[in-house]
Amino acid sequence: VLRDLTNSIGHWGLFVALVCAAWSVVAALLGARVRGRGLQLSAERAVLATFGLLSLAATCLVSGFLADDFRLDYVYHYSSSSQPLPYKIGALWGGQAGSLLLWVLFLSAMSSIMVWTNRRKNRALMPWATAVVGATTTFFLVLLNFIEPPFLTSAMRPDGVGLNPQLKNYWMMIHPPCLYLGYVGFTVPFAFGIAALVTRRTGDIWFRTTRRWTVFAWFFLGTGILLGAYWAYIELGWGGYWAWDPVENASLMPWLTGTAFLHSVMIQERKGMLKVWNALLVILTFSLSIFGTFLTRSGILSSVHSFATSDIGPAFGVFLALVFFGSLLLLVSRLDSLRTEHRLESLLSRESSFLFNNLILVGMAITVLFLTTFPLLSELATGRKVTMGPPIFNLVNIPWALLLLTLVGIGPMIAWRKASRENLLRSFVLPGLVGTWVLVLLLILDARAYVAASGAVLTAVSRLDVQAAFSALKTFYPAITFGLGAFVLATVTIEFWRGARVRVLNYGESAGMALGRLVWRNKRRYGGYIVHVGIVLVFFGVAASGAYQIETVRELAPGEPLQVEDYLMRYDGYRLVAHDDYFGAEATLSLFEAATGKPIGQIETEQRFHPNMMVPELREAFQHVKALGASKSPQYGDGVAALYRLVPLLERQAGREVKTLSTEVGIHSSMSPLAASRFGEDVYVIPLAIDPATGRANFRVFVNPMVNFLWLGGLVFVLGAHLAVLPDARERRRLDAAMALEERSVAVA
């Protein structure tokens, strides 16, 4: 009875939330026309109420998971009684309805913070901003109430299906919330952008007020992308982390345009330029965020035809079209209020380097968008399915990414307006030398390969075969990446060193103190530099692990050794296990230096079989073996071996597979600075098969050089972004002054 009550509270909570959200839109729009705060206040309270109701509904659904209420279809599909507790909670966003619920919960949380922090500020913009976030919330609540309700119930079932085993990973559990925070976070800058356009207050207030929102959204989106890559790396077992999968692309696109936006607003802030461009970027970023949610949630990815029959697809399509074209129309109607205050003066200036960085970022986003949606367009137009493989994405994007890396070095150092000869010499001679030196050194170290590749490039060019030329050029990418990366790192180092030196000379501070204060007093600027360092490390990791990965597959008997590169591996043995909701075999391998025989470490890797709990015999046998394990019975191992034999028998009987496979990747990371040549390198092992009787195992082994630079770069990125988003007294004073000025000018007008 209590469960029934909880489910209906959740169900009706969502409905009342919809009413509140819809009212917030109506009241905000009316409040924008009418003088006085009454209606505006009502709209803002409705926003807060929506958040309260959504929290309630989410709590109800989570409690359904915790109580194993398998009457709820959603709980039945994504949980099972043997599912460990964290995954019962995480199963909330394991499927469609729960993901949408989490999305809109985050959105209403952010709307509430927006409403609360601006309760005495930005009064002219707020009604419109409230209406925009309210409308977005309303749309998602319509989906949740009428198309994809999470609280559907059926008759009680004995157990649930359970989460897809591949999703049972802690990184996978925090990856979607991170992405959603990113997608959702861009709603607030977008809402303020629209408010600015509607009210013609197109100065810099709208994006300065929302700068931290933008960094917040951009940070979570970036972190979400990296977590997804990390999950793919440690869970999927193909040795890589990025495959240009549409779902990955969906999150990359708004991140690219968001990055462009973060940079180009600096130009508007400083020079009053690029106003139209910035409004366009915020519209594009928000639209791509919605589009990303749409891509992953509508089922359009498997086929356009499944989209047509999908429930939320068409609704999403309409909403997306309204958002994008409506905003563009508004932008066009406001072009007269978006006149630039300055013009670009020189190609060699910070403005133009930012402009080109923007052009490349947006160009890459559009390229990715085109390649991701092309299969759908092609299927619609010709009825034939076509696929765009990773090589196409790589061929198009890598050259631009390298150009972008160059601009990461140039942009922050080059002078505003017009760079003087002196500025160029002072900023770029030393870093340029460092970069060139690294590049030349790398070319010399592997001269033979590069000479051969140059030959291939020349032949391809002479035959006018652009494609072959680019694929031959691939050999050079790692060296170029390292050269450019060294250039960027040198510029950043010089910037820190010069800044700290001024403090040491002027204030007599110690070097460490000067550096600390320098960063603390200019969090935004130096936070940005630290993010740049993180990005360079990511480039290093991607370049090296992408180009120099080694792969071997070999069958080994227990005790047998295998040499891979300069590693010697020994397959020590295996153990049969039955845990949580799987049984399988754990293999242990020892790793040695091939040259000296010195032990380096151990690798554990597992092959798991998740029995289908819907088959009563299997379920009982599995529970029995688990109990044997719990009581440390000597028959435990034999029990697991019996499960191995039982599965094929049951499969023949059921006429289908009654297990799903998953592998636990075994990774040994060399992170000791003592082994400099291997720093950041992974030995990555997965079992393709382990025979339960003899232990003979078929292993797939990868050596991934420098792959940990990718994750290290991610950590540096997190650090820098945190620094950039911390409150800054100076920035706050400037914003307050700008807002006071704007209020006065409006009052006068």
Added chain:
Amino acid sequence: MPTRQEGPIAVDRKRLKFLVLGCGIVATMGGLLIVAMSGGATYYLTVAEFVAHPERSAAGLRINGKVDTGSIVRAASGQDVTFVMTDGTATLPIRYHGIVPDTFVDEADVVVEGQLAADGTFEAHTLLAKCPSKYEAALEDGQPMPDHTDLVPRPSN
């Protein structure tokens, strides 16, 4: 505005420079995209299309369909598998040697690349599998796609 004083011609020349460079970047991007796509795009065939015209199994062609329930036979090596692929109208037996992804289960959407062997089996050198529950697609009647474990007869209580 400082630029005004330099006269309209100077302004135009400067704007022209930016315009040319900007257009250059956009054009190069587009060009690169066309080059990449002309070489790399591969078309899918459905199982029925392939069975009707097996001679079209040239390079750069892939077949997509679903794993027929109960047809998977895995060898002990973990690297060899045979199964039947279907699109609802036609079926095709597949033999594959290589890394079998964990997402390869009954009902999974699969894509294979390879060629037809003399015995009528399709010899695949590439196997991609997408777990049906991953993207939440919907079936014709609007019901959500069943999970791969759903189709087993349920206990009748």
